[in-house]
Amino acid sequence: xxxxxxLPKLVGSRVKRREDPRLIQGKGTYVxxxxxxxxxxxxxxxxxxxxxxxxxxxxxxxxxxxxxxAVFTGKQIAEFVKPMPIGTPFPSPEHRVVAxxxxxFAGEPVAVVVAKDRYLARDAADAITVQYDTLPAxxxxxxxxxxxxxVIHEKFANNVAIGPIPGGTGVAPDGSKVDDSAIDAxxxxxxxxxxxxxxxxxxxxxxxxxxGVVAHYEAGKGTMTIWSSTQNPHIxxxxxxxxxxxxxxxxxxxAPEVGGGFxxxxxxxxxxxxxxxxxxxxxxxxxxxxxRSEAFVATIHGRDILGYVDLAAKRDGTVLGLxxxxxxxxxxxxxxxxxxxxxxxxxxxxxxxxxxxxRVTLTEVFTNKTPTDAYRGAGRPEATYFVERAMDMLAKxxxxxxxxxxxxxxxxxxxxxxxxxxxxxxxSGDYEKALDKAxxxxxxxQMKKDRDKARAEGRLVGLGLSMYVEVCGIxxxxxxxxxxxxxxxxxxxxxxxxxxxxxxxxxxxxxxxTFAQMLxxxxxxxxxxxxxxxxxxxxxxxxxxxxxxxxxxVGGAALHMAGGKVKSKMAKFAAALLxxxxxxxVFENGRISVKGAPAKGKSFxxxxxxxxxxxxxxxxxxxxxxxxxxxxxxxxxxxxGCHISMLEIDRQTGEPTLLRLVxxxxxxxxxxxxxxxxxxxxxxxxxxxxxxxxEVVYNEDGQLLTGSxxxxxxxxxxxxxxxxxxxxVTPTPVNPLGAKGCGEAGTLxxxxxxxxxxxxxxxxxxxxxxxxxxxxxxxxxxxQGGQA
Amino acid sequence: MAKVSVTVNGKVRTADVEPRTLxxxxxxxxxxxxxxxxxxxxSQCGACTVxxxxxxxxxxxxFAVQADGSSVTTIEGLAKDGQLHPLQEGFWEEHGLxxxxxxxxxxMSAANLLSDTPKPTETQxxxxxxxxxxxxxxxxxxxxxxxxxxxxR
Numbered sequence: 001x002x003x004x005x006x007l008p009k010l011v012g013s014r015v016k017r018r019e020d021p022r023l024i025q026g027k028g029t030y031v032x033x034x035x036x037x038x039x040x041x042x043x044x045x046x047x048x049x050x051x052x053x054x055x056x057x058x059x060x061x062x063x064x065x066x067x068x069x070a071v072f073t074g075k076q077i078a079e080f081v082k083p084m085p086i087g088t089p090f091p092s093p094e095h096r097v098v099a100x101x102x103x104x105f106a107g108e109p110v111a112v113v114v115a116k117d118r119y120l121a122r123d124a125a126d127a128i129t130v131q132y133d134t135l136p137a138x139x140x141x142x143x144x145x146x147x148x149x150x151v152i153h154e155k156f157a158n159n160v161a162i163g164p165i166p167g168g169t170g171v172a173p174d175g176s177k178v179d180d181s182a183i184d185a186x187x188x189x190x191x192x193x194x195x196x197x198x199x200x201x202x203x204x205x206x207x208x209x210x211x212g213v214v215a216h217y218e219a220g221k222g223t224m225t226i227w228s229s230t231q232n233p234h235i236x237x238x239x240x241x242x243x244x245x246x247x248x249x250x251x252x253x254x255a256p257e258v259g260g261g262f263x264x265x266x267x268x269x270x271x272x273x274x275x276x277x278x279x280x281x282x283x284x285x286x287x288x289x290x291x292r293s294e295a296f297v298a299t300i301h302g303r304d305i306l307g308y309v310d311l312a313a314k315r316d317g318t319v320l321g322l323x324x325x326x327x328x329x330x331x332x333x334x335x336x337x338x339x340x341x342x343x344x345x346x347x348x349x350x351x352x353x354x355x356x357x358x359r360v361t362l363t364e365v366f367t368n369k370t371p372t373d374a375y376r377g378a379g380r381p382e383a384t385y386f387v388e389r390a391m392d393m394l395a396k397x398x399x400x401x402x403x404x405x406x407x408x409x410x411x412x413x414x415x416x417x418x419x420x421x422x423x424x425x426x427x428s429g430d431y432e433k434a435l436d437k438a439x440x441x442x443x444x445x446q447m448k449k450d451r452d453k454a455r456a457e458g459r460l461v462g463l464g465l466s467m468y469v470e471v472c473g474i475x476x477x478x479x480x481x482x483x484x485x486x487x488x489x490x491x492x493x494x495x496x497x498x499x500x501x502x503x504x505x506x507x508x509x510x511x512x513x514t515f516a517q518m519l520x521x522x523x524x525x526x527x528x529x530x531x532x533x534x535x536x537x538x539x540x541x542x543x544x545x546x547x548x549x550x551x552x553x554v555g556g557a558a559l560h561m562a563g564g565k566v567k568s569k570m571a572k573f574a575a576a577l578l579x580x581x582x583x584x585x586v587f588e589n590g591r592i593s594v595k596g597a598p599a600k601g602k603s604f605x606x607x608x609x610x611x612x613x614x615x616x617x618x619x620x621x622x623x624x625x626x627x628x629x630x631x632x633x634x635x636x637x638x639x640x641g642c643h644i645s646m647l648e649i650d651r652q653t654g655e656p657t658l659l660r661l662v663x664x665x666x667x668x669x670x671x672x673x674x675x676x677x678x679x680x681x682x683x684x685x686x687x688x689x690x691x692x693x694x695e696v697v698y699n700e701d702g703q704l705l706t707g708s709x710x711x712x713x714x715x716x717x718x719x720x721x722x723x724x725x726x727x728x729v730t731p732t733p734v735n736p737l738g739a740k741g742c743g744e745a746g747t748l749x750x751x752x753x754x755x756x757x758x759x760x761x762x763x764x765x766x767x768x769x770x771x772x773x774x775x776x777x778x779x780x781x782x783x784q785g786g787q788a
Numbered sequence: 789m790a791k792v793s794v795t796v797n798g799k800v801r802t803a804d805v806e807p808r809t810l811x812x813x814x815x816x817x818x819x820x821x822x823x824x825x826x827x828x829x830x831s832q833c834g835a836c837t838v839x840x841x842x843x844x845x846x847x848x849x850x851f852a853v854q855a856d857g858s859s860v861t862t863i864e865g866l867a868k869d870g871q872l873h874p875l876q877e878g879f880w881e882e883h884g885l886x887x888x889x890x891x892x893x894x895x896m897s898a899a900n901l902l903s904d905t906p907k908p909t910e911t912q913x914x915x916x917x918x919x920x921x922x923x924x925x926x927x928x929x930x931x932x933x934x935x936x937x938x939x940x941r
Contacts, residue, residue, distance in 0.1 A: 016880055016881065016883070017880070017883065019888070020879065020880045020885060020888075021880065023885055023888030023891055024863075024872070024876040024879050024880055024885065024888075024891055024892075024895065025823070025863065025864065025866070025867055025872075025876065026821070026822070026823015026824065026862065026863035026864045026892045027823065027864075028823075028888055029822075030822075030825070030889065032816075032822070032825075032826070033816075033822040119806070119808070119809075206923055207887070207889075207923055208825075208827045208833065208835055208887065208889040208890045208921060208922065208923050208924075209825070209827065209887065209889040210827070257887070257888060257889075258887065259825070259827075259887045259888070259889030259890075260886075260887040260889060260923050260924055262923065291829050292827065292828035292829050292830065292833070293829055293830075507887055508885075508886035508887030508888070508924050509886070510886070674883050675883065677883070677929075678883050678886055678924070678925060678929055679886075681925055681926030681927075681928050681929065682886065682923070682924045682925055682926050683926075684926055685923075685925075685926030685927070686923075708828070708829070708830045708832075709828050709830055709832035709833055709921070710830050710832060714832070714833075714921045714923070716914075716917075716918045716921065716927075717913070717914040717915075717917050717918060717920075717922075717927035717930065717931065718911075718914040718915055718918050720914075720926060720927060720928070722910070722928060722931075723926065723928055746926075
C-alpha cells in the first residue's frame with residue numbers, strides 16, 4: 001500500500017491566497033487588458049450642466065476626424081437601445097442610456113464616439129458641441145421635497161421618488177395600517193428625549209480599477225460576449241440579453257480580474273448597454289474604459305441619507321422608543337438597486353437593541369446628482385450611525401458609560417432567533433459577548449484613564465464605542481429581485497483533480513482560495529489539486545454574484561452542497577470497487593478506504609478513473625462524477641460586533657488623528673481568518689474614511705466639486721493606526737457552514753465610534769454632535785467657540 | 789510621430805509613437821506590458837508606478853518620449869530567474885493585496901522606498917507609500933508585506 005502524506009485541515013487556517021502569484025507579477029487580466037482584432041474604442045460626451053434641456057448637438061467636427069468610425073447622439077441611440085431597466089419593484093422615471101431631451105446630472109452621457117484608438121475617441125468627443133437651455137439645479141434634498149427650485153421628473157411631484165414609507169411598531173407589513181399608540185406612549189413616558197438631525201454624507205466608492213467594458217457581437221453566430229468589470233456577470237448577462245432582444249444563451253458575460261467593486265459594480269450601467277448595443281449594430285468589437293474623472297460622475301455614489309433621530313428613554317438608561325425620519329437623496333435616476341438601498345436602513349433601525357417601540361419613515365428624493373446605489377454596507381452603516389450616535393448622545397446626557405448604556409438595552413442572547421420591529425428575524429447573536437471582548441481588547445478602563453490623563457495635560461482626546469448588527473448573506477429569494485440563491489458545480493476529473501464552478505464571482509475576496517480550502521477538506525485531497533472557476537457565464541452555468549457579504553454564506557454553502565452530492569456518488573463507486581458498504585468508507589489523505597482497515601482502499605484518482613470507465617457499471621449508477629447545487633438560505637445572516645475608537649484633535653489646528661481602532665467582529669464560522677482580517681481592515685478603512693475625510697460635495701448649481709482624487713480625499717496609509725482586531729464566533733443556523741459574512745462589517749461600527757470619539761474629545765466645548773466628515777476647519781471652529 | 793527607444797525590463801524597445809503618448813500607454817498598448825495599471829488621471833493613485841532609471845515614477849504623468857534613452861522596470865521585470873522579488877514574496881505571505889489592481893504600483897513604490905531606506909520604520913513605510921492608494925486592504929497588510937521584504941534584505 002502506498003503511504004499518503006497526512007493532509008492538513010485547511011478550513012479555519014490562514015492559507016496564503018492562490019490568486020496572488022499572478023497578481024503580484026502583473027499577470028492578471030483586467031478588462032482593459034482584453035484586446036480583440038479590429039476592436040474600436042468608445043468615448044462618451046457628457047453633460048457639463050446638472051440640469052438642462054438639450055437645444056442642439058453638433059457632431060460634424062467629430063465625424064470629420066480621420067479614424068472616427070461613428071458618432072451617435074442620444075436620440076440616435078434611443079432608436080436601438082431601450083431605456084434603462086431597474087432591478088427593484090418601485091416606480092421609476094424613464095431613463096435613457098444616453099440623454100435625449102433633458103440632462104439631469106452633470107456627467108450624464110449625451111453622445112457617443114467610436115474611433116480607432118482611445119486618444120482619438122476622446123478628441124472627437126471633445127469636438128462635439130452641445131447647447132443647453134439650462135434649468136435650475138435641484139441640489140438640497142429637503143428643498144427638493146418642496147419642489148424647489150424645480151421638479152426633475154414630471155411624474156414625480158415634489159421630486160418624491162418613494163414615500164414617505166412607514167415602518168416599525170404598529171405598521172402592517174404592507175404599510176396599509178399605521179398604529180402610533182406604542183411609539184406615542186414611548187415618548188409620552190420618556191424622562192429624557194434625545195433629538196438630532198444627522199447627515200450620513202454622500203461618498204464615492206472609488207474602486208481602484210475604474211469600470212470598463214469590451215463587447216464583441218459576432219454576427220455570423222448571432223452571439224455576444226461582454227467583458228465587464230462587474231460583481232455579477234450572470235445578472236449582467238440577463239440584462240444584456242433582454243436589452244438586445246437576445247436569448248440568455250446567446251450572451252456570454254465575463255468578469256475577468258475585477259479591481260475592486262465595493263457595491264458600485266453591482267449596478268448594470270448605461271455604458272454596458274451602449275457598448276453592447278453598438279457592438280451589435282456596428283458588428284465590431286468595442287471597448288470603453290472609464291477615466292477616474294468619469295468615474296466620479298458616472299459610477300454610482302453611496303450613502304447620502306439624512307436622518308432625524310429621536311430617542312426616548314428613562315433616566316436609568318432604559319430606552320423606550322426610537323423615531324427615525326429618513327430622507328435619502330438618490331440623485332437623478334433609479335439605478336439597479338437604488339431604491340432598495342435606503343430600505344435596508346429602515347430594516348436595520350432595530351440595531352442590537354430590544355427597544356419597546358420603533359417608528360421609521362423613509363422618503364427618497366430625486367436631485368440633480370449622480371444616482372446612488374449600493375456602496376459597501378449599503379444602508380446598514382447609515383442605520384448603525386443614526387442609532388449608535390443617538391445612543392452615545394443619550395449616554396453623554398445621562399453621564400453613563402456608553403458600554404453600560406448599550407448593555408442595558410441589548411437583545412438578550414436567549415432571545416434568538418429574534419423578530420425585530422422592522423420585519424427582520426435576527427438569526428443568532430450574543431451582543432454582550434462582543435461588547436465584553438471589545439472592552440477587554442481595548443482595555444477600556446485603562447483607555448479611559450489614558451484619555452483623562454491626556455486631558456489633564458490639555459490635550460483633546462476622546463473615546464467612542466459603537467455596536468453594530470448588519471444584514472448579510474443575502475437570500476432568500478424574497479429579499480432579492482434577482483433571486484436569493486447561489487449556484488455551484490463540482491466535478492471530479494478522471495485523474496482525481498477537482499474542478500469547481502461558482503456563481504459567486506469575486507473581485508478581491510479570494511474565493512479561489514477559500515473555496516479550494518473547503519473542497520480540500522471535504523474530499524481530503526491536496527489543495528493544489530483543486531481549481532475554482534468563476535466569473536464567466538460561458539463556464540459557470542448559473543449564479544447571482546458577490547455583494548451583501550454573501551459569497552461565503554450563500555456561494556460557499558452551495559459549493560459545500562454540490563461537493564456533498566458528488567462525494568456521495570463517489571463513495572458508491574468506491575464501495576463497488578472495494579466490495580464494501582459506502583457508509584463504511586472514509587475519505588482520507590487522498591484515499592478512499594474502509595473505516596478501520598486503511599489497507600483496504602484505493603487512491604482518490606483510481607476511484608475517479610473508475611467512475612469514468614466503469615467496467616462493470618455498478619447497478620443504479622450513471623457514469624461520471626459531477627453535480628451541482630443551488631443553495632437558498634432560509635434567512636439572511638446578521639453578523640455583529642463592537643468597534644472602539646480613540647481620537648485626538650489638535651487644539652491649534654483642529655486636525656483629528658485616530659490613535660486607536662479596536663474592532664471585534666462576529667461573522668460566525670471563518671474559513672480563512674487571514675482573508676477575513678483583510679476584509680475587516682478594508683471595511684474599517686472605508687468606515688474611517690467616511691468619518692474623517694471623505695465627502696462628495698456639489699455646489700448650488702449641481703456641479704461636482706470633488707470630481708477627482710485631487711479633491712476627494714481617499715484614505716492613505718498614513719491616515720490609519722494599526723488596527724486591533726479580535727473576534728467572537730456565533731455561527732448562523734441558516735447555512736451548513738455557519739458562516740455569516742464579513743465583507744462589509746468594518747464599515748458599520750467604525751464610523752459612529754469615531755464621530756462619538758470626536759464629540760467626546762471636544763466635550764469641554766459643550767458640543768453634542770458633529771456631522772461628518774471631521775474636517776479640521778469644522779473642529780477648529782468648535783474649539784474657537786463657533787458653530788460646527 | 790516620434791521615435792523612442794527605452795530599455796524596458798532589460799530589453800531595448802524601439803517604437804514610433806504620437807508625441808503625446810503617455811509612458812503608461814506606451815507600456816500597456818505598444819509593448820503589451822499590462823501589469824502596469826491606470827487608476828486615475830491626476831497622478832494621485834500611483835497604480836501606474838514604475839521605476840525609471842531606478843527611481844519610482846508615475847507613468848501616467850510622463851510622456852513616452854520623456855523616457856527615451858532611459859531604463860524602465862515594470863512589475864513584469866521584478867522577478868528574476870523565476871524567483872519572486874522579496875516584495876512580491878512579502879505581498880503574498882502577508883496578504884498584502886485583495887483585488888490586485890493597485891498592487892503592481894504599490895510594489896514598485898515600495899521598491900523605491902526600500903532602496904532609499906532599507907530598514908524603514910512603520911511610519912516611514914506609511915509615508916513612503918502615501919503616493920499610492922489601495923481601497924481594499926486598509927494598508928495594514930501592505931505595511932506587513934513591506935516589513936517582510938525589508939527583513940529579508
